[in-house]
Amino acid sequence: MVVEPPDGRGLRRITIKGEVVGTAWSLRDLRKILGRLDYPEDMDLDDHSQVDWRGGDSSVWPDDRGWKRHVVVALMLVGLLGSLALHAVIGWADALGALTFAQRLVGVLFLLAALVQAVALPAAVDHWGSRQVRLSGALVLLSVLMTLATTTLLLFLWLQERERVAAVLLFLALWLWALWALRVLIREKVWRGIPHPRRFAAGVTVTALLTALSLGYSSIYQPLVAPYHVILNAEFGTPRTDADSPYIHVPLKLYAKNDGGIPLYIVVDDFTVYGKSVEFKMEQVVTLPKRTDYQTLNAVLQFAMLRQDRGKLDE
Numbered sequence: 001m002v003v004e005p006p007d008g009r010g011l012r013r014i015t016i017k018g019e020v021v022g023t024a025w026s027l028r029d030l031r032k033i034l035g036r037l038d039y040p041e042d043m044d045l046d047d048h049s050q051v052d053w054r055g056g057d058s059s060v061w062p063d064d065r066g067w068k069r070h071v072v073v074a075l076m077l078v079g080l081l082g083s084l085a086l087h088a089v090i091g092w093a094d095a096l097g098a099l100t101f102a103q104r105l106v107g108v109l110f111l112l113a114a115l116v117q118a119v120a121l122p123a124a125v126d127h128w129g130s131r132q133v134r135l136s137g138a139l140v141l142l143s144v145l146m147t148l149a150t151t152t153l154l155l156f157l158w159l160q161e162r163e164r165v166a167a168v169l170l171f172l173a174l175w176l177w178a179l180w181a182l183r184v185l186i187r188e189k190v191w192r193g194i195p196h197p198r199r200f201a202a203g204v205t206v207t208a209l210l211t212a213l214s215l216g217y218s219s220i221y222q223p224l225v226a227p228y229h230v231i232l233n234a235e236f237g238t239p240r241t242d243a244d245s246p247y248i249h250v251p252l253k254l255y256a257k258n259d260g261g262i263p264l265y266i267v268v269d270d271f272t273v274y275g276k277s278v279e280f281k282m283e284q285v286v287t288l289p290k291r292t293d294y295q296t297l298n299a300v301l302q303f304a305m306l307r308q309d310r311g312k313l314d315e
Contacts (some may be wrong), residue, residue, distance in 0.1 A: 003030070007057020010131075012061070023130055026061045072184065076124045076140065079177040080117050083147040086174065087114035109188050113146050127190070137190030145187060148178035229260035234299035249287055252299055264305045 003024075004013040011023050013035055021037060024030040027045070035041060045051050045058050053060075060091040087110045094107025120143035131137075152169045237251030257263050 001050060002052045003054065006060065010061065012055075015041060027058055041106075073125060073128045075177070076120060076128070076181060079147070079174065080120050080124060080140075080143060082170065082174050082177070083143065083150075084114050084117035084121075087111070087117060087146075087150065088172065110150075114149070116146060117143050137185065137188065139288060141185045141190050144178050144181045147174055148182060151175035154290070228258070228264060228266070230303070230305070231255075231257040231259050236299065246289060248289075255301075256303060 002015040004015065006012050011025060012030075013023050014021050014030065022033040023254045024033060030045070031041065031043075034043060043050070051058075091110025091112075091114055094103050095111055096104075096107070116139075120140050123133065123139040126133050127140055128135040138286070151171050151174045155168070155175060158165060158168050158171065231254040233253075235252065235253045238249075240249045242249075258288070
């Protein structure tokens with residue numbers, strides 16, 4: 001039996017008759033592996049005729065207790081769970097209740113990002129453990145980059161609005177966590193296990209840039225610059241009078257048309273203007289005393305409107 005020297009993490013590989021049977025962090029782990037292979041529990045591991053210790057004897061275990069590794073894993077899991085919750089909450093709300101197709105699509109993308117975060121949880125345990133999966137470190141790196149991109153965008157939007165949002169503390173905490181996690185992963189060079197790492201990095205970078213540009217254009221720029229145009233008209237008809245009535249009746253026709261590309265609500269009543277061609281008409285008769293000093297009648301038509309891509313009206 002051969003016990004290889006500790007690697008950079010303190011993990012020692014165990015080989016029996018040329019076959020790797022496992023890896024161990026400590027002497028206790030080594031005895032567990034040997035126990036599964038039906039070796040006696042009281043086997044003398046210091047007997048050099050049975051065990052070939054390379055890079056140090058049975059007392060050399062750099063990560064015997066593994067508290068540093070356990071702390072890193074715990075922090076990674078906490079950050080990934082927070083990122084998963086953030087992406088899931090935002091994505092679920094937008095995917096089911098967004099006002100436009102583009103916003104619903106963004107919600108679906110956030111849900112997919114949450115799914116990646118969920119898969120990264122066991123990957124983080126594997127990467128700082130036995131590393132059975134070759135791409136576990138790369139998956140954690142991808143999740144961290146997603147978290148960094150999302151929290152950076154959210155903090156940027158918050159800085160623009162400066163609203164008192166309690167969640168901004170979560171955004172800031174996850175942003176700082178992503179910076180720390182990225183530093184740890186870069187220091188460990190997790191991309192070394194990826195086949196064609198340059199192509200992987202280029203693909204991730206291009207995809208992230210295209211996604212950011214698409215989200216920014218569809219969610220921020222397009223709704224911001226999209227114009228809305230409403231035609232308003234108030235028209236008086238021919239006055240009518242009755243011999244038996246002391247009043248003059250003046251017909252008044254009110255007209256409104258949403259002539260732009262943005263759907264609007266008229267919030268002064270329950271009528272909704274949909275699309276580009278729906279019109280609003282109302283005819284009203286204005287009653288005036290016959291003996292009045294009015295020389296001119298003016299009608300003013302005003303609406304308080306709400307863009308449908310900016311809000312909803314409660315029923």
